Amino acid sequence: MSSSENTTATTDASAPETHAFQAEVARLLHLMVHSVYSNKDIFLRELVSNAADACERLRHEAVTRPELTRDDPDFAIRLEADKDKRLLIVADNGSGMSREEMVSNLGTIARSGTRAFIDSLGDNKDGSALIGQFGVGFYSAFMVADEVEVISRAAGEDSAWCWRSDGLGAFSIEPVELNAAPARGTRVVLHLKEDTAEYAEPAKIERIVRAYSAHVPVPIVLLAPKEATEGEDDGAATEGGTEERQLADGTALWTRPKSDISEEEYKEFYGHVSGQFDDPALTLHYRAEGRHEYSVLVFLPSMAPFDLFDPDRKGRVKLYVRRVFIADDIDLLPAWLRFARGVIDSADLPLNLSREMLQTNPVLESIRKGVTNRIVSELQKLAKNDAETFNTIWENFGPVLKEGLYEDAERRDKLLELVRFRSSADNGASWRSLADYVGAMKENQTQIFYATGASQEAIASSPHLEGFRARGVEVLYLADPVDAFWIQMVQGFEGKPFQSVTQGAAALDEIPAESADADKDEADKESDSATDIGLVTAFLKETLGDKVSDVRASARLSESPVCLVAPEHGPDRQLEKLMARQKGAGAGMFAPVLEFNPKHALVTSLSGRLGAEGSKDDLADMAFLLFDQALILDGEAPSDAAAFARRLASVMQRGLA
Numbered sequence: 001m002s003s004s005e006n007t008t009a010t011t012d013a014s015a016p017e018t019h020a021f022q023a024e025v026a027r028l029l030h031l032m033v034h035s036v037y038s039n040k041d042i043f044l045r046e047l048v049s050n051a052a053d054a055c056e057r058l059r060h061e062a063v064t065r066p067e068l069t070r071d072d073p074d075f076a077i078r079l080e081a082d083k084d085k086r087l088l089i090v091a092d093n094g095s096g097m098s099r100e101e102m103v104s105n106l107g108t109i110a111r112s113g114t115r116a117f118i119d120s121l122g123d124n125k126d127g128s129a130l131i132g133q134f135g136v137g138f139y140s141a142f143m144v145a146d147e148v149e150v151i152s153r154a155a156g157e158d159s160a161w162c163w164r165s166d167g168l169g170a171f172s173i174e175p176v177e178l179n180a181a182p183a184r185g186t187r188v189v190l191h192l193k194e195d196t197a198e199y200a201e202p203a204k205i206e207r208i209v210r211a212y213s214a215h216v217p218v219p220i221v222l223l224a225p226k227e228a229t230e231g232e233d234d235g236a237a238t239e240g241g242t243e244e245r246q247l248a249d250g251t252a253l254w255t256r257p258k259s260d261i262s263e264e265e266y267k268e269f270y271g272h273v274s275g276q277f278d279d280p281a282l283t284l285h286y287r288a289e290g291r292h293e294y295s296v297l298v299f300l301p302s303m304a305p306f307d308l309f310d311p312d313r314k315g316r317v318k319l320y321v322r323r324v325f326i327a328d329d330i331d332l333l334p335a336w337l338r339f340a341r342g343v344i345d346s347a348d349l350p351l352n353l354s355r356e357m358l359q360t361n362p363v364l365e366s367i368r369k370g371v372t373n374r375i376v377s378e379l380q381k382l383a384k385n386d387a388e389t390f391n392t393i394w395e396n397f398g399p400v401l402k403e404g405l406y407e408d409a410e411r412r413d414k415l416l417e418l419v420r421f422r423s424s425a426d427n428g429a430s431w432r433s434l435a436d437y438v439g440a441m442k443e444n445q446t447q448i449f450y451a452t453g454a455s456q457e458a459i460a461s462s463p464h465l466e467g468f469r470a471r472g473v474e475v476l477y478l479a480d481p482v483d484a485f486w487i488q489m490v491q492g493f494e495g496k497p498f499q500s501v502t503q504g505a506a507a508l509d510e511i512p513a514e515s516a517d518a519d520k521d522e523a524d525k526e527s528d529s530a531t532d533i534g535l536v537t538a539f540l541k542e543t544l545g546d547k548v549s550d551v552r553a554s555a556r557l558s559e560s561p562v563c564l565v566a567p568e569h570g571p572d573r574q575l576e577k578l579m580a581r582q583k584g585a586g587a588g589m590f591a592p593v594l595e596f597n598p599k600h601a602l603v604t605s606l607s608g609r610l611g612a613e614g615s616k617d618d619l620a621d622m623a624f625l626l627f628d629q630a631l632i633l634d635g636e637a638p639s640d641a642a643a644f645a646r647r648l649a650s651v652m653q654r655g656l657a
């Protein structure tokens with residue numbers, strides 16, 4: 001809904017029109033004012049970022065329309081502070097906004113991911129902590145101001161407008177005289193709250209700008225009444241006059257040599273380009289020379305952005321051409337690297353390529369390839385030299401990187417080296433690579449075993465793993481929805497195929513049991529021989545009918561009496577469910593195979609009773625209960641809950657009788 005539909009306007013063109021904020025904006029403002037951010041300083045970073053973006057947008061537009069900047073070709077952001085009046089002004093000579101742009105840009109939230117996120121927060125306390133992790137732009141001004149005015153004149157337009165709001169649900173918009181507006185661009189005027197008056201102090205402003213915005217690609221100057229600066233006594237102000245101080249020179253950080261740039265400077269720039277508040281986990285800064293010339297300054301965050309799984313899967317690396325900002329919504333990197341943030345600056349592209357041309361440009365294609373390969377090789381290095389940092393990246397972005405396994409056949413092998421898993425080796429305590437797995441394979445083991453499920457915990461407690469545990473055979477846990485997709489596309493690793501523990505007959509017989517269990521194994525063999533496998537199989541098959549596609553004795557189990565597996569050539573059961581979860585549809589299940597543990601006391605007794613004459617009918621309930629129990633362990637409900645309850649009650653009753 002456009003907020004202009006809520007206009008309570010008059011017909012007089014010069015009178016202010018009042019508009020209600022879009023619902024999500026109102027909610028965001030409420031969160032802002034109630035201090036979601038413990039660090040209020042960031043509002044200035046957001047306003048300076050917006051001002052810089054506006055300058056960069058116009059710089060780009062002026063490539064084809066040079067008249068737009070002819071009168072004033074030097075871009076700048078000017079900050080003005082007046083402590084007495086509790087005023088802070090952020091002004092730029094960038095693109096400016098028309099009346100319509102003001103209404104839609106400063107009254108709504110455009111990005112659907114952000115909107116959905118804010119919508120989902122509600123009044124949830126944890127949610128409001130979450131929101132502090134991402135940049136909320138312009139609206140953060142209301143953390144420090146009880147009234148905000150935005151006076152703007154779009155480049156090349158001969159009208160100017162003033163937007164005004166107290167952040168409490170509505171804003172007004174009215175025309176202003178040209179001489180009361182910037183000749184071009186935007187002036188954001190903050191009427192600071194009583195308890196945030198400190199933001200009109202030049203020393204404070206300087207500190208914040210140097211910390212957060214020192215490397216935006218537009219110079220920043222501070223204009224303040226000549227008075228005490230930090231370290232001097234208050235009240236040492238000189239009568240009248242203002243002084244102008246440059247806080248940032250506007251040189252693009254990525255154009256400077258790497259050796260001149262400190263970690264702090266990289267961090268500050270990361271904050272500017274990402275809008276996030278974490279530190280980068282990986283910083284990649286280099287200049288490519290050769291067929292194409294370009295500079296890259298790309299960061300991998302150490303925290304997942306809130307919209308990582310937004311269905312549009314858009315990346316946000318910014319494209320520059322010879323230091324002119326071109327766009328930040330062109331997919332410069334593949335979708336499975338959409339969490340990367342930063343800048344790619346090409347020296348070869350023409351400045352005035354249309355959006356359509358950009359999407360299919362061969363230079364960009366080759367840049368994409370080069371940078372993607374470089375990121376992958378940096379990740380490989382990191383995995384080798386700094387496992388802790390690599391694991392942080394994996395923890396946050398593993399499920400996204402795994403998308404590359406099925407989308408990017410060319411890099412599949414390299415990505416397989418990077419993939420990390422939780423596994424039964426240490427019950428999910430650490431991240432294991434496929435190389436770790438292969439290195440720890442048992443004698444006669446030829447496959448890489450994995451188990452899929454809704455969560456690591458669910459997988460760990462699944463009966464299918466018992467036989468593997470008893471033999472010390474490692475099983476990888478696959479609990480991400482994306483696992484359902486790549487595991488079917490990837491043949492194996494180092495010649496070892498992947499094999500689900502719930503599919504087909506487990507190839508466990510060839511693998512010897514761990515020595516510690518040898519005695520138990522011997523004892524098991526005896527009770528095993530007490531079970532008439534043929535008899536039990538035939539009975540279960542006959543009783544369960546088409547609920548199962550087969551029944552067989554299994555080496556897969558050591559503690560549980562039964563489990564369900566997929567038929568040899570049918571799809572893996574848990575994978576089917578993961579797929580269904582991903583697609584939001586129900587799983588079209590194949591009838592499973594019921595496997596029983598001939599060593600289990602329950603099965604041995606069942607076998608004994610079956611051998612005794614005439615007791616078969618009483619035992620039918622047992623067969624159904626065993627089947628339902630296996631379903632429950634797989635995270636499913638018995639198909640007939642009433643029959644399940646009736647049988648359970650009757651078996652319990654018989655047990656007590």
Ligand SMILES: Nc1ncnc2c1ncn2[C@@H]1O[C@H](COP(=O)(O)OP(=O)(O)OP(=O)(O)O)[C@@H](O)[C@H]1O
Nearest residue numbers: 050051054096097105106135136137138139186275
């Ligand atoms: N100084 C400015 N000059 C021109 N347009 C501006 C200015 N400040 C804000 N805008 C417009 O208002 C929009 C909303 O700004 P806001 O800071 O809320 O979000 P954003 O910058 O788009 O997103 P984010 O802060 O997440 O990067 C901007 O996209 C821009 O179009």
